[in-house]
Amino acid sequence: MAKLGFIGLGQMGSAMCPNLIDSGHDLQVFDISKKAVDAIGKLGAKVASTPKEAAQGCEVIFTILPFGAIVEDVVFGPDGVSEGMANNALFVEMSTIQPDESRSIGNRLSQKGLSMVDAPVGRTSAHAKNRKSTFMVGGAKDDFERVLPFLECMGEAVTHCGELGSGATVKLVNNYIAAVSNLVNAEGLALGLSAGVSQEIMVEVISKTPAGLGHITTTWPEKALKDDESPAFMLDLARKDIGLALAAGSASKVSLVTGAVAHEMYNLASAHGHGQEDWTTGIYRTVKKLSKIN
DSSP states (O other), rough: EEEEEEEEESSSHHHHHHHHHOOOOOEEOOSSSSHHHHHHHHTTOOOOOSHHHHHHTSSSSEESSSSSHHHHHHHHHHTTTHHOOOOOOOEOOOOOOOOHHHHHHHHHHHHHHHHEEEEOOEEEHHHHHHHOEEEEEEOOOHHHHHHHHHTTTTTEEEEEEESHHHHHHHHHHHHHEEEEEEHHHHHHHHHHHHHTHHHHHHHHHTSHHHHHGGGGGSSSSTTTGGTTTTOOBBBHHHHHHHHHHHHHHHHOEEEEEEEHHHHHHHHHIIIIIIIIIIIHHHHHHHHHHHHTTO
């Protein structure tokens, strides 16, 4: 059993805390919402009146808050976490914030002789409630190993991504891909609906292809991730297909904004000599070249 501090009892935090309590840990919690802290208090947590009090005497202190500025205020403001942390305590920041914000907070804590990891959470509050969260952790290996048993009380997949800030980076990459894919899904299905095709039929077909299963785990492992340009499907053919979809969208007055941007990128990749390459490798090479990544 360990004494833990937990600050931020929103939708995610309120779903995660019961799992720490059920695992036998002694929890001290703080939130500006009386309703939220009272609910967790009824489960056996001690309710603190300030972030400082929530951190006092704790082995590990967790925060999960809406914005980086709020995290900084909770940690370094009056009666903040940093004033209550013991020298051997570990601060674990689980919010979705900028990697630079995580590193800045970590550097400021380091100047006080305190340690930190960033460990943003993946998936939803429903997953958190059922200990199915994912955690992307950035920080020193020793600190990762210290926090690992507690994260495993709250989730089923915990990955050490590298140095401080790398957890936040991987979370942003994941969320970016998910959010943009969400828009592409909406545009694609709208295009089909405009032509009178059943939504159920489209989903049935798409769910069996890389469009539904995801490129990272289907087409990319043997091509783009190995920089193999031999085409399973040529980039120029993908470029042609996007053009056909855009023409159909224009005729049906369906907005395909992401498709238009993608078409420009495929045109650029083809112009740079990647048209006969595999579509995944060619587009990945193009984006890395534009970003000056070797």
